Amino acid sequence: MTDLSDRLQPDTGQAATTIHLVDEKSFAEWRKGQSPAIRNLLDARRYDGKSGYASMILPGENDEDWSVVSTVANVDELSPWCLSKLGEVLPAGTYRLANDLEPGPAKLGWLLGQHRFDRYLSQKPEDAGPRVLLTGKAARIDRTVALAEATIMVRDLINTTAEDLGPADLQRAIEELANEYKAEVTTHMGDGFADEYPMIYAVGKAAAEGREPRLVELEWGNKDHPRLAIVGKGVVFDSGGLDIKGAKGMRIMKKDMGGAAHAIALASLVMKLGLKVRLHLLIPTVENAIDGRALRPGDVIDSRKGISVEIDNTDAEGRLILGDALAKAGEDEAGLIIDYATLTGAARVALGPDLPPMFVNDDELAGALEEGAKAEGDPVWRMPLWDGYDKMLKSDIADMANSASSAFAGCITAALFLRKFVPAETPWVHFDTYGWSPSTQPGRPKGGEAYGLRAAWAMLEERYGL
Secondary structure (H helix, E strand, O other): OOOOOOOEEEOOOOOOEEEEEEOOOOHHHHHHOOOHHHHHHHHHOOOOOOOOOOEEEEOOOOOOOOEEEEEOOOOOOOOOOOOHHHHHHOOOEEEEEHHHOOOOOHHHHHHHOOOOOOOOOOOOOOOOOOEEEEEOOHHHHHHHHHHHHHHHHHHHHHHOOOOOOOHHHHHHHHHHHHHHHOOEEEEEOOOOHHHHOHHHHHHHOOOOOOOOOEEEEEEEOOOOOOEEEEEEOEEEEEOOOOOOOOHHHHOOHHHHHHHHHHHHHHHHHHHHHOOOOEEEEEEEEEEEOOOOOOOOOOOEEOOOOOOOEEOOOOOOOHHHHHHHHHHHHHHOOOOEEEEEEOOOHHHHHHHOOOOOEEEEOOHHHHHHHHHHHHHHOOOOEEOOOOHHHHHHHOOOOOOEEOOOOOOOOHHHHHHHHHHOOOOOOOOEEEEEOOOEEOOOEOOEOOEEOOOOHHHHHHHHHHHHOO
16 A cells, blocks of 8 residues: 555645645636736636646746646635545645645545555556645644545455455454554354354355355453444455346445445554544455355344344345344444445435445434534435334244345335344444445545545544544
């Protein structure tokens, strides 16, 4: 991973190339202040301050005296992404925003614009060298770098192919994180696992040797601090099981461990920035494969919580493994449970790829998440845990079914299924994230992407303090 730690620096008056930011409202006044030669150049290039992310180099009196002008949506309210393109394309050097403008949230995009996932390229892109941005808020540098690194962790884990990221590899990634922060890791698998975590085992039992299902737990922090559980769906590849997906639907199912990637990254932020909690990370990880042992439609399986579940659809497997992990989190008396999962296509139909629905059983918690989302430019949208749809999970022969009897409200019924495994008195939020950017935008290349990560972190900072 690109080392980003030196790409944000405190502004102590050092030499730097100036970046002028303009928007549609401020461009005309800014243009008046430029020399005739610059105004002529702007006119020749038809630079009007209106085109999103447009930028150009402005020459100075000598070769080394140059600056940059770039259009943003709103100079007074910078987004996380308005400097992303510049962070990507400018030559190595040190840069400062004009007029003592503080980059604020735009620092994140500046850093992310300088990273690319190139693991599988035979010819790596040439490194242009560090592009350093100066900031007047030195105290926020470590936080911004940590958020950028956590975002990159999510992206890189999702972008890694299923061949190279099986359950054992996801376990190793957690163990490496534990070694870095002196945390404790326990992996449950093998003998007795089917009895302890029957739903996780049922989903993953058809996988090849070496890719057996497991639950990986990490614990860190002062045992006297409030207990925070973070759970992530770790389906390293989802064929759909015997209810097999079509080719188009299966094409990017390496991303079905995106919930685990988010959970691991959020846990890394907790440890790196020293949140005052007792962290409990739980990653159920499986491959939803097909062989003679595969879970069948119509099977009835047990769960850790003792709820029997009839399998209506083997492609509704993520909620099964999360159910056992959420039950375990509840047994350990978590004060707050957060889960991430690439769970339903219905969520994408409802809200698209960039806006993850969140389901929250506590209004105060929901409000804090919405405030964090707004502050971080990391949008989320609250969806209802509508009790009236519980009946759609009814089974004729078991306590409940894993998939609704109707195609309606698919992301809601999935969340209601998960709610059965969470203690009613425990504050809980479930993010149904896509984990994937379907097209390239500045600072956000096509591929794995983090949604709802920064919103959750802002809420945790406010709730627990550093």
